[in-house]
Amino acid sequence: MRIAVYGATGFVGGLVVAELLQRGVDPVLVGRDRGRLRAAAAAAGAPDAEVRVAELDDGLALRGAFDGADGVVGCASPFTLHGEAVVRAAIAAGVPLVDVAGEEEYVLGVLERCGQDAASAGVAVVPAANNDCLPGDLLGHLVADGLGELETISVAFTATDTEGSRGTVLMALTTQETMRTGGPVYERGSYVRGAPARRTEVRWPGAAAASPVVRFALPPAVTIPRHVTTRHAEGLASPEVHAFFAGAGPDLVASMPLRGGPDPQSRARSRYTLVVDALGVDGRSRRATLEGGDVYGTTSVIAVEAVRRLVDRPGPVGALTPAQAFDAGDFLDALAPAGLTWHVEDPVTP
Ligand SMILES: NC(=O)c1ccc[n+]([C@@H]2O[C@H](COP(=O)([O-])OP(=O)(O)OC[C@H]3O[C@@H](n4cnc5c(N)ncnc54)[C@H](OP(=O)(O)O)[C@@H]3O)[C@@H](O)[C@H]2O)c1
Incomplete structure (x- = not known):
């Protein structure tokens, strides 16, 4: 399984990359600066991990950065400014996405604005896969x-x-x-x-x-x-x-x-x-x-568990809340x- 992490150079992005590696999943580190992405891969103990560069305002490059990935974890923050570009690129690439946003208005906006496109593309998008x-x-x-x-x-x-x-x-x-x-x-x-x-x-x-x-x-x-x-x-x-x-x-x-x-x-x-x-x-x-x-550690565990479930056990598509995407008790037990x-x-x- 290959999971692209947009914002892999950040604090939470780094924890998500580490959690993917811990679980035997190949991370693809994505962001706007190749040098910082390389440094983040090395810091996670995976200097040879794939890195891809895409700016958030370049929709084509962003979509291309997710091509071939099985899933995406969005970590570029603040999500109010940067989150939806990542969501839309994942939808365009036909790849399921979770993100770690905790911003209530952003989460509501993704659920209200992106559902139709995600459903048409046949992918699940689940914002707010974090600790609480x-x-x-x-x-x-x-x-x-x-x-x-x-x-x-x-x-x-x-x-x-x-x-x-x-x-x-x-x-x-x-x-x-x-x-x-x-x-x-x-x-x-x-x-x-x-x-x-x-x-x-x-x-x-x-x-x-x-x-x-x-x-x-x-x-x-x-x-x-x-x-x-x-x-x-x-x-x-x-x-x-x-x-x-x-x-x-x-x-x-x-x-x-x-x-x-x-x-x-x-x-x-x-x-x-x-x-x-x-x-x-x-x-x-x-x-x-x-x-x-x-x-933060719990957020990385939850984001990785969520994206793995979207890939391993495909279910409903669209912009979904966690309970719409996952079996609630089974996820919490995990x-x-x-x-x-x-x-x-x-x-x-x-
Ligand atoms: N319970 C919760 O609600 C909860 C729990 C945990 C985390 N969170 C959320 O997770 C986020 C944590 O962020 P953090 O500590 O990881 O932040 P951070 O260390 O500052 O990292 C921010 C990331 O976003 C990228 N980024 C920022 N501006 C960008 C731009 N214009 N274009 C492309 N990439 C850009 C940065 O890339 P560069 O390296 O290129 O700058 C970096 O990878 C917060 O939003 C927090 O609310 C929520």
Whole structure:
């Protein structure tokens, strides 16, 4: 299997290349600078790996860079600026794609704008295959199962001891208005911006009491309603997580090394939690939780697992959410070796 990685010179791109090699998959490193691509191949321990050069504004070259690949992983960031060119080139080359985007408006845009072309080309395109967006969407599918129509579903995220890569901070700066206001929520068939949170507290797993949460631009808020019948969906985060993303400024970006990210010790300390709460219109409720660590390492595992599944087990085509593309429980179980634990509780009847 040969998987092209656009943005292979970046922090996450490098981790994805390493994960592909670890799994015995041949990476093709793609980007805009041959020297940096060669250096990235060498840094991953594969100095002879194939590199291909294509600028994002050269659609033909980009499409050509994906010819002969079985799949593509998009890692060029910020995705709001660079992601869709990679998606469109993969579609034009007839190659399935996942990307690691966490940008809610971008993910919604790809799902809404690229679906028809992807379906016509017979390929699956799955944005947001990262440590929390993909599990959040899959848990949303599982937690809603059997509850009938939902009144609301919320996805809440918190993290501790977690540093951001430069690319993450630049992404937060690029999408600052969305980060500050919390991004779109789903409300009776539409995506609404600037809506206040319905929930202001979440009791995190193991906590004795509920803690404050705020509206947060989390892609599962726009992906879950594409496969779950619900009147409302929103993303939430702890105030600390929100403050980190909403507060990213140009000085912080300028102070960080280009293409840099947390070192292995820092990544090993990082922990994060997802809580997905569903409330049916009949009053029944249900919770799903997931805990994991190493945001960036886990993202590379998830992106590689996702693209391998698209290649090995072709299913639906079009621009898809994770739960539309993959078997939710089976995918989550496959993440146990990466240290992810998850649980869907029994429904609670009022
Ligand atoms: N849970 C989540 O939501 C989650 C988790 C993990 C990661 N992520 C996302 O993953 C991204 C992480 O980025 P990172 O830390 O890897 O960033 P990075 O180290 O700065 O790398 C950025 C990559 O994009 C490429 N790129 C940037 N501008 C380009 C352009 N104009 N043309 C072609 N290539 C361009 C860079 O190529 P050059 O080397 O040529 O500059 C580089 O390969 C962020 O968007 C983050 O939000 C999300």
